[in-house]
Amino acid sequence: MNGHVVIAPDKFRGSLTSPQVVAHVTEGLRAAGFGEVPVVSLPVADGGEGTVDAVVASGFTRVEVEVTGPTGERVLAAYAVRDTPSDDATSEMTARVAVIELAEASGLRRLPGGRTAPLTATSYGTGELIAHAVRHGATRIVLGLGGSACTDGGAGMVQALGVRLVDEHGEDLPYGGAALSRLDRIDASALSELSGVEFVVASDVDNPLLGPHGAAAVYGPQKGAMAEDVSVLQAGLTRLAAVAVHTHGLEGSIEHDGVVRSMGVAGRPGAGAAGGVGFAALAFLRAEIRPGIGYLLELLGFDHQVEGARLVITGEGSIDEQSLRGKAPVGVAAAAGKHGVPVVAVCGRRSIGDEELRAAGIEAAYALTDIEPDMQRCIAEAGPLLERLTATAVAARLS
Numbered sequence: 001m002n003g004h005v006v007i008a009p010d011k012f013r014g015s016l017t018s019p020q021v022v023a024h025v026t027e028g029l030r031a032a033g034f035g036e037v038p039v040v041s042l043p044v045a046d047g048g049e050g051t052v053d054a055v056v057a058s059g060f061t062r063v064e065v066e067v068t069g070p071t072g073e074r075v076l077a078a079y080a081v082r083d084t085p086s087d088d089a090t091s092e093m094t095a096r097v098a099v100i101e102l103a104e105a106s107g108l109r110r111l112p113g114g115r116t117a118p119l120t121a122t123s124y125g126t127g128e129l130i131a132h133a134v135r136h137g138a139t140r141i142v143l144g145l146g147g148s149a150c151t152d153g154g155a156g157m158v159q160a161l162g163v164r165l166v167d168e169h170g171e172d173l174p175y176g177g178a179a180l181s182r183l184d185r186i187d188a189s190a191l192s193e194l195s196g197v198e199f200v201v202a203s204d205v206d207n208p209l210l211g212p213h214g215a216a217a218v219y220g221p222q223k224g225a226m227a228e229d230v231s232v233l234q235a236g237l238t239r240l241a242a243v244a245v246h247t248h249g250l251e252g253s254i255e256h257d258g259v260v261r262s263m264g265v266a267g268r269p270g271a272g273a274a275g276g277v278g279f280a281a282l283a284f285l286r287a288e289i290r291p292g293i294g295y296l297l298e299l300l301g302f303d304h305q306v307e308g309a310r311l312v313i314t315g316e317g318s319i320d321e322q323s324l325r326g327k328a329p330v331g332v333a334a335a336a337g338k339h340g341v342p343v344v345a346v347c348g349r350r351s352i353g354d355e356e357l358r359a360a361g362i363e364a365a366y367a368l369t370d371i372e373p374d375m376q377r378c379i380a381e382a383g384p385l386l387e388r389l390t391a392t393a394v395a396a397r398l399s
Helices: 019-036 051-057 102-106 124-135 154-159 177-180 189-196 215-223 227-247 275-286 290-297 302-306 326-339 353-359 375-380 381-390 396-397
Strands: 005-006 037-042 059-070 074-085 092-099 140-144 164-166 185-187 198-202 260-262 288-290 311-318 342-350 364-367
Touching: 005 019, 019 037, 019 051, 019 381, 051 059, 051 074, 051 092, 051 275, 051 290, 059 124, 059 364, 074 124, 074 227, 092 102, 092 124, 092 164, 102 124, 102 140, 102 260, 102 275, 124 140, 124 154, 140 275, 140 290, 140 353, 140 364, 154 198, 154 275, 154 342, 164 260, 185 227, 189 275, 198 275, 215 275, 227 275, 288 290, 288 364, 290 302, 290 326, 311 326, 311 364, 311 396, 326 342, 342 375, 342 396, 353 381, 375 381, 381 396
Parallel strands: 005 037, 005 311, 092 140, 140 198, 198 288, 311 342, 342 364
Antiparallel strands: 059 074, 074 092, 164 185
């Protein structure tokens, strides 16, 4: 399919899913007279919200399960599965890969009425998704972290997988990060059922679990935590890390007053992702953390899809300074650049200059605000505007 176009955008948050972006860009190319140009549709994500939608659009199967939402209510959440060849080149066996997006079960968007619960929100539902996937044959779990409503250090997730977190009276702790300050002992013996499952965390967050750059301090306020709540959550996460070191054989050491001195797993980049779920994945699931967009592109076979392409069109809702820190468009551009294929981007708005874009491997970026200055209309009419933008600006790259 030489001379084809690869359309590989992330979502436009609040407006379009990544498959919808692909559909509107494709329609824009057709309207511009390029309907005969072969197109490869490859919606992408960086492990955060929209990851399940992206991989389902690329051939994974959606599985829906009723699980526990962040505040204890039941919600219908989805994950995605696909059988893939084993990594062992000498084996004819396949691996069942399950892609689980934390935001599906434990995300901010699952909060009833949008009311935050910073001290009690739980990742329990994410653990239920993992358990369901394993019961149905998954041998590799890809856990996408982002958009979480909780700061519980992944306590809920591992409780759903059979880990007991108990207080000094032997009682199981309730949901949420605040309760962790009462943690006395961890019993993870039930996790032996996961011994044959490989876990990969897809995340670009490099924060540790604790400290001024940790989960509570940096991300707690985004989930409704006031200053005093951050202190409570910090104490709970510190206690979780300390008890894990003491009772679960993790690297690290503890001072006489129970404070973690040598952070070990808690200090690793990514341990603070999704309110500390990254820590639980590292400590209890022995997960490997991989760059989100890079790993998802690998999983979707991007290198094969881009070979011989004449153009890659990527994008996301806002192309800004955050985009330059490993977000989807920059990851797509880096991967396409290895094959010498030019990359352009579409977005809702753009706040970085041409020089920064080119340094990131993107030749040009076209924003909806270029043709419609009213931001509210850009959000409400994103699909038709994206078709128009593609037909008038992006398609010129194919002439």
